[in-house]
Amino acid sequence: MSKLSKIFFDPYLFFSIFLISFLGLFFLYSASNGDTSIVLKQFIFVVLGLILMLLVSQPDPDLFRRYALLFLIFSFLLLGATILFGPEINGAKRWVRIGSFSIQSSEFLKLALPVFLASFLHSKRLPIQPKEVIISLLIIGTAFIVIAKQPDLGTGLIVALSGLFVLFLSGLSWGFMGGSLALLIISSPFLWNVLLQPFQRQRIATFFGIDSDPLGAGWNIIQSKIAIGSGGLFGKGFGEGSQTQLNFLPETETDFIFSVIGEEFGFFGVLLLLSIYLFILMRCFYLSLNARDRFCRLVIGGISLTFAANLIISLCMVVGLLPVVGMPLPFISKGGSALLSLFLAFGIITSMGTHKKFLPQ
Amino acid sequence: MIFEERQIEKNNFSSRVIILFALMGLGFVAALIQIFLLQVSSYSDYEIAALKNKNYIIPIQSLRGEIFDRNGRYIVRNEPTFDLITRPDSIKNIDSFLDQIEPVIFLSESEKFLYLKLFKDKAFANKELVLKKDLTEVEIARFNVRSHAFENAFIDKRYRRVTDYPKIFSHVLGYTSRSKSPYKLLSNIPISHWKDGELIYANGFIEGKTGLEETYNSQLIGKPGQRVYEVNARGRLVKSLEYRPSQNGSSLKTYLDIEAQMSAAKFLGSRRGAVVAIDLSSGGINVLYSSPSYSINKLSNGLSVDELQNLINDENKPFFNRALQGRYPPASTIKPAIAMFGLANKLVDWDFQIKDPGFFTLPEDGRVYRGWKKGGHGIVNLRKALLVSSNTYFFSLAYQADINELALHLSNLGFGKDVCKDCFDEDQAFVPTPEWKYKKINTAWFKGDTVNLGVGQGYFVATPIQLANYASILANKGKGFELSLVMNSEERYMPKIWQNNEYNELDWKRMHQALTDVIESDFGTARSIRDLKTFSVAGKSGTAELVGLDSKEAYKDLRDTELLRDHSIIVVFGPMPNPKYAVSVVIENGESGGAVAGPVAIEVLKSLINNE
Numbered sequence: 001m002s003k004l005s006k007i008f009f010d011p012y013l014f015f016s017i018f019l020i021s022f023l024g025l026f027f028l029y030s031a032s033n034g035d036t037s038i039v040l041k042q043f044i045f046v047v048l049g050l051i052l053m054l055l056v057s058q059p060d061p062d063l064f065r066r067y068a069l070l071f072l073i074f075s076f077l078l079l080g081a082t083i084l085f086g087p088e089i090n091g092a093k094r095w096v097r098i099g100s101f102s103i104q105s106s107e108f109l110k111l112a113l114p115v116f117l118a119s120f121l122h123s124k125r126l127p128i129q130p131k132e133v134i135i136s137l138l139i140i141g142t143a144f145i146v147i148a149k150q151p152d153l154g155t156g157l158i159v160a161l162s163g164l165f166v167l168f169l170s171g172l173s174w175g176f177m178g179g180s181l182a183l184l185i186i187s188s189p190f191l192w193n194v195l196l197q198p199f200q201r202q203r204i205a206t207f208f209g210i211d212s213d214p215l216g217a218g219w220n221i222i223q224s225k226i227a228i229g230s231g232g233l234f235g236k237g238f239g240e241g242s243q244t245q246l247n248f249l250p251e252t253e254t255d256f257i258f259s260v261i262g263e264e265f266g267f268f269g270v271l272l273l274l275s276i277y278l279f280i281l282m283r284c285f286y287l288s289l290n291a292r293d294r295f296c297r298l299v300i301g302g303i304s305l306t307f308a309a310n311l312i313i314s315l316c317m318v319v320g321l322l323p324v325v326g327m328p329l330p331f332i333s334k335g336g337s338a339l340l341s342l343f344l345a346f347g348i349i350t351s352m353g354t355h356k357k358f359l360p361q
Numbered sequence: 362m363i364f365e366e367r368q369i370e371k372n373n374f375s376s377r378v379i380i381l382f383a384l385m386g387l388g389f390v391a392a393l394i395q396i397f398l399l400q401v402s403s404y405s406d407y408e409i410a411a412l413k414n415k416n417y418i419i420p421i422q423s424l425r426g427e428i429f430d431r432n433g434r435y436i437v438r439n440e441p442t443f444d445l446i447t448r449p450d451s452i453k454n455i456d457s458f459l460d461q462i463e464p465v466i467f468l469s470e471s472e473k474f475l476y477l478k479l480f481k482d483k484a485f486a487n488k489e490l491v492l493k494k495d496l497t498e499v500e501i502a503r504f505n506v507r508s509h510a511f512e513n514a515f516i517d518k519r520y521r522r523v524t525d526y527p528k529i530f531s532h533v534l535g536y537t538s539r540s541k542s543p544y545k546l547l548s549n550i551p552i553s554h555w556k557d558g559e560l561i562y563a564n565g566f567i568e569g570k571t572g573l574e575e576t577y578n579s580q581l582i583g584k585p586g587q588r589v590y591e592v593n594a595r596g597r598l599v600k601s602l603e604y605r606p607s608q609n610g611s612s613l614k615t616y617l618d619i620e621a622q623m624s625a626a627k628f629l630g631s632r633r634g635a636v637v638a639i640d641l642s643s644g645g646i647n648v649l650y651s652s653p654s655y656s657i658n659k660l661s662n663g664l665s666v667d668e669l670q671n672l673i674n675d676e677n678k679p680f681f682n683r684a685l686q687g688r689y690p691p692a693s694t695i696k697p698a699i700a701m702f703g704l705a706n707k708l709v710d711w712d713f714q715i716k717d718p719g720f721f722t723l724p725e726d727g728r729v730y731r732g733w734k735k736g737g738h739g740i741v742n743l744r745k746a747l748l749v750s751s752n753t754y755f756f757s758l759a760y761q762a763d764i765n766e767l768a769l770h771l772s773n774l775g776f777g778k779d780v781c782k783d784c785f786d787e788d789q790a791f792v793p794t795p796e797w798k799y800k801k802i803n804t805a806w807f808k809g810d811t812v813n814l815g816v817g818q819g820y821f822v823a824t825p826i827q828l829a830n831y832a833s834i835l836a837n838k839g840k841g842f843e844l845s846l847v848m849n850s851e852e853r854y855m856p857k858i859w860q861n862n863e864y865n866e867l868d869w870k871r872m873h874q875a876l877t878d879v880i881e882s883d884f885g886t887a888r889s890i891r892d893l894k895t896f897s898v899a900g901k902s903g904t905a906e907l908v909g910l911d912s913k914e915a916y917k918d919l920r921d922t923e924l925l926r927d928h929s930i931i932v933v934f935g936p937m938p939n940p941k942y943a944v945s946v947v948i949e950n951g952e953s954g955g956a957v958a959g960p961v962a963i964e965v966l967k968s969l970i971n972n973e
Contacts, residue, residue: 125366126366126369126370126373165381168377168381169374169377169378169381170374171370171373171374171377223414225399225407226407226410226411226414227411228396228399228400228407229399229400229403229404229406229407229408229410229411230404230407230408230410230411231400232400232401232404232408233400233401233404242411242412242414242415242591243411243414243415246414246415246591246592246593246594246599247593247594247595248411248414248415248593248594262396262399262400266400267396267397267400267401270396270400274389274393278389281382281385285378285382288378289375289378294367294370294371294374297371297374297378298374301374301378301381305378305381305382305385308382308385308388308389309385309388311389312385312388312389312392315389315392315396316388316391316392316395319392319395319396319399320395321391321392321395
């Protein structure tokens with residue numbers, strides 16, 4: 001087989017992602033009350049994304065490793081540009097305009113950070129040294145604070161998690177972890193007051209029942225639970241969800257799109273959707289265990305675990321297990337940047353998982 | 362890295378990635394369990410919550426029952442009127458809409474102000490809004506010709522509660538007005554939704570406030586229906602999902618007689634007073650009229666503040682229902698009751714005679730109680746005492762009575778009690794007793810008080826309806842019904858019999874004869890009304906003194922002040938010898954009972970007999 005004719009492609013990942021993103025278009029149609037322009041835009045992103053995923057799968061993992069630092073710096077610059085020049089939407093600066101496109105700059109960091117940390121740590125001896133850990137944590141902390149201050153706590157947490165996953169997978173000592181956990185708990189009042197915006201504090205307080213105000217901050221969660229609960233086993237049918245169609249449910253196209261699915265397709269619909277997600281995660285798990293080297297393993301593990309965390313937080317949020325921090329449902333929620341970043345992520349995973357190194361015996 | 366080291370690293374990675382994926386798995390399972398709890402375990406709770414969100418129930422007003430007289434003629438009916446109604450959500454420019462409609466339909470400043478005030482809210486939730494109430498025929502015609510130009514406005518029917526006899530039945534019917542708590546009718550509809558209710562009446566959700574409208578409100582009002590709308594999160598009505606029609610209220614058939622009530626009003630004229638007539642076969646009230654009256658239509662459908670103030674401040678007190686609440690001394694009309702007491706207790710018999718010198722002297726202190734005729738009536742027996750209304754005879758009869766027994770006897774005849782089952786706000790008036798006097802004015806009972814009671818004066822007061830009830834017991838020879846305004850086929854009330862073994866049929870016959878002679882004989886005190894009719898009538902008149910005076914001369918000075926003049930009272934029943942109706946008439950400051958109140962009673966009796 002010649003090298004040129006070889007296409008790096010993982011059929012399991014590709015087709016399950018293909019399936020879930022087209023199902024997502026279908027859900028989005030109902031969630032947007034039948035707004036075809038939104039669906040069409042999303043469709044274009046899905047097609048572009050699938051192509052991007054295929055393209056990104058082709059280069060050898062070494063390429064990513066080599067350019068990881070550059071990618072990270074570029075991502076931070078983009079983030080800086082957002083803070084300096086980005087338009088303020090709903091009191092938050094999250095977007096940067098490039099030509100006619102708006103890009104949510106923090107999405108890039110979600111990939112750049114784990115790839116960079118994997119490239120930084122993959123060659124280090126076990127156990128990794130405090131100096132390396134501190135450098136890694138500084139980068140992670142900077143990324144988190146910058147994004148959380150936009151404010152976009154949800155993405156900030158996910159970005160931080162992506163870095164921490166890589167750090168953990170690369171052999172962070174257990175003692176260190178125990179110590180930092182204790183430190184985190186001690187410093188939590190400080191984090192609460194400095195990092196969180198008043199509305200975020202409000203949401204978290206509401207979640208823990210400190211401030212029960214059914215028409216205020218708790219309203220969204222109540223309506224989301226009503227939507228999901230009233231879907232029952234079989235759901236109310238496509239386009240028939242009263243919570244969704246009569247606008248009782250907020251943010252149906254983004255944060256609460258899962259509630260739409262729960263309401264209109266019921267428990268069985270939800271099970272079907274979750275099993276596709278589960279399949280994707282299982283495949284990533286398999287690829288991470290069988291990747292050719294440490295760098296690939298760390299990247300696949302870091303990115304796919306980030307994906308899993310993103311999914312689970314998003315689910316737990318809308319079903320009332322976690323406070324609402326604003327987290328889209330991967331591959332389904334409206335949003336081009338998030339979608340492209342996901343396809344990019346799975347392109348990287350495919351590249352890492354399908355390239356084999358022919359080692360001299 | 363050497364191979365072994367790489368293998369250690371790989372194992373380390375594997376175990377760590379397994380730990381993290383397992384953690385993610387736990388989160389995944391937690392979410393799944395929560396979804397199961399929501400969608401399967403608590404499904405019905407959330408289903409109800411979702412329905413509550415989207416379903417907006419509004420009430421539909423029911424049509425109130427109508428009220429008929431005993432001959433099936435309308436007393437109160439629902440009269441349709443026409444209102445101009447708009448759909449604010451389809452009106453794009455409110456100013457140009459008003460400019461367009463004003464040449465067609467005149468709008469007052471207050472109508473426009475009210476409309477503009479409510480416009481935004483109603484437009485937001487696409488609800489209807491009344492622009493102008495009670496259109497004239499000309500306005501309806503003008504609008505209909507141009508209706509194609511107004512797609513967002515239409516004319517709809519709304520009812521008003523009216524009577525064709527507004528000034529005659531006002532006290533007995535009572536009025537309706539906007540209800541303060543209509544939501545109590547349908548508890549499943551939240552209070553805040555009632556403002557959006559579908560109305561049938563022009564003045565909103567109404568309820569009876571006084572009279573029959575109040576007493577029978579729960580029957581008349583019917584049951585509101587309901588309409589369920591699907592509503593979105595912003596409160597906009599999306600579509601109608603369910604409709605349950607309202608149930609009309611049931612109508613009332615009363616014993617009232619329009620003609621008789623009209624003649625009571627006509628013959629009382631502008632004088633202050635009351636007329637009550639009772640059907641002897643049932644205890645049904647045929648006439649219940651208090652004068653002066655006011656227009657019940659205006660009170661129910663909107664009265665200006667000035668008009669209301671004038672009514673409230675009127676010194677004749679038109680809102681005061683004299684028939685049920687006016688307290689008057691029964692005066693000589695009580696004498697038949699005293700006679701019954703004397704006979705039953707063997708204090709007198711029909712042959713017992715006294716010499717009437719024109720006054721009675723109380724043996725204890727020598728105080729003199731005068732009769733109405735100077736010089737007296739000579740030798741009087743019981744029959745003559747009733748005919749000529751001898752005060753001396755009844756003073757001396759009452760003098761022998763035990764006051765507590767006499768008070769009990771009067772209370773058995775309905776005095777000092779409610780006598781009507783369904784009258785609104787009836788006053789009990791009172792029969793004085795020693796106990797009452799001590800409590801009320803902290804004075805001991807004098808024998809003279811009992812003597813005064815014998816001629817229906819002193820502390821004793823009764824209402825016109827109590828007097829009519831008393832007349833009906835006399836007419837029915839001791840049989841008394843609980844009076845009622847509304848015919849009720851389900852509940853038959855057994856009459857209560859005034860029983861006393863010592864008082865027999867013969868006594869009743871002689872009593873009826875004596876009372877007939879009061880009017881029909883040449884000596885009766887009420888003979889002046891004898892020729893007003895073709896049938897014979899029994900009765901007893903009275904002149905209630907407001908000021909105790911010793912002589913007629915003294916009264917002549919008093920007459921100059923109208924409000925201190927005597928009240929004119931009469932109770933009658935007829936036609937004799939088999940009476941069908943009993944009537945009481947009281948005319949305030951009307952003076953001589955027979956001559957003043959008598960003709961009114963006879964006219965009412967005549968119209969009742971002619972109208973059967």
